[in-house]
Amino acid sequence: MRADEIRQLARRSRIGRGVSVLDLCCGVAGPGRLITAESGCRYLGLDYSASTVEIARALAGDLPCRFEQAHVxxxxxxxxxxxxxxxxMLAFxxxxxxxxxxxxxxxxxxxxAFTLEExxxxxxxxxxxxxDADTVWLIESAELTAVLREVGLTVTWQEECSASHxxxxxxxxxxxxxxxxxxxxxxxxxxxxxxxTAHQLWSEWLGGGRVRKFALVAEKR
Ligand SMILES: C[S@@+](CC[C@H](N)C(=O)[O-])C[C@H]1O[C@@H](n2cnc3c(N)ncnc32)[C@H](O)[C@@H]1O
Incomplete structure (x- = not known):
């Protein structure tokens, strides 16, 4: 994600000073570190890769980010x-x-607050x-919206970002x-x-409309 897209998602999900944020599959936490630095939120990042978590911690330096190695x-x-x-999302x-x-x-x-490969x-x-096709599970928008609704989450904001991705x-x-x-x-x-090969396929699919990319916020009633 581009920095402006990360900031927009943080704003739309009302992340601010002291807000507790759980970042699933945080990777080296590029977005998580940016959001923590700019908002002053209380941040916990999870990733199942031990080496990734180690890098995230080192890159976070003095930022008040916490990280744990965990499979979700x-x-x-x-x-x-x-x-x-x-x-x-596509990994699940x-x-x-x-x-x-x-x-x-x-x-x-x-x-x-999440991104979706639709x-x-x-x-x-x-x-x-x-x-690594076993980490690529697309879902159609209508099906995901129904799954969210079932668990009491209502989509309050969404924006397509296929072109920038x-x-x-x-x-x-x-x-x-x-x-x-x-x-x-x-x-x-x-x-x-x-x-x-993977980047070639993503370029082809995002460029040709086979896959669309969205940023969304869904709120718990
Ligand atoms: C494409 S990266 C995204 C990283 C980060 N969210 C970002 O936007 O920069 C996906 C990350 O998800 C982690 N991951 C995938 N499946 C996971 C799972 N079930 N539990 C925890 N981490 C997972 C991988 O180790 C990887 O670091």
Whole structure:
């Protein structure tokens, strides 16, 4: 996500000083660190990758961010005012289980702020082309809205960001190609080839409307 998109989502989900924020699948917490630095929220980031959590902690420096290594679901005990899930909804094959856990972790009036890769599930042919296809589970908008409604979450804001995410995927593809020798030296030729294939597919799908990207906020009644 671009910084302006992250700021917009933070504003729409009313993140501010002292607001408790749980960031699921935080990665190295680029968005989480930006939001914490600019809002003064109380931030907890979770990711199942130990090395990623270690990097996130080091990058956070003196920021009042907390991180834990955890596989979600389940979610930690406690009530949060905001749950974030950025660029990771597609990793969950069962959105119903995830969203039910999110609803439980939110206090009444709490907000679930997330990005969504929207579209029909991948066909077997598309799955065969996509590296790590077991982490790519698309869902159609109507189905997700119904799943949210079932657990008491109502969409209060949404915005399509397919064009900017397409532009980012294209720019990343160009960079991967331009710096391919150095990247291959660091991560290996096979991992680089997979990254290039994945970015090619995302560029194609986002550019051609096969997948659409949205930022949303859903509120707990
Ligand atoms: C594409 S990154 C997104 C990182 C971050 N949210 C961002 O927007 O920059 C997805 C992250 O989700 C983590 N992840 C995927 N499935 C997970 C799960 N079930 N539990 C915890 N972390 C998970 C991965 O380790 C990875 O760091």
């Amino acid at each position: 679901p389940p979610l930690p005990d406690g009530r949060f005012e905001v749950v974030l899930l950025l660029e990771a 094959p069962d959105k119903r289980v995830l969203v039910r856990n999110v609803a439980r972790a939110l206090e009444p009036g709490g907000r679930f 579209g029909r599930p991948l066909t077997p042919r598309e799955r065969a082309r996509m590296p 397409h532009a980012t995927a294209v720019a990343m593809l160009q960079s991967l190609r331009a710096d391919s020798a150095e990247i291959a030296r660091q991560i290996g030729a096979r991992a680089l080839a997979e990254l290039i």
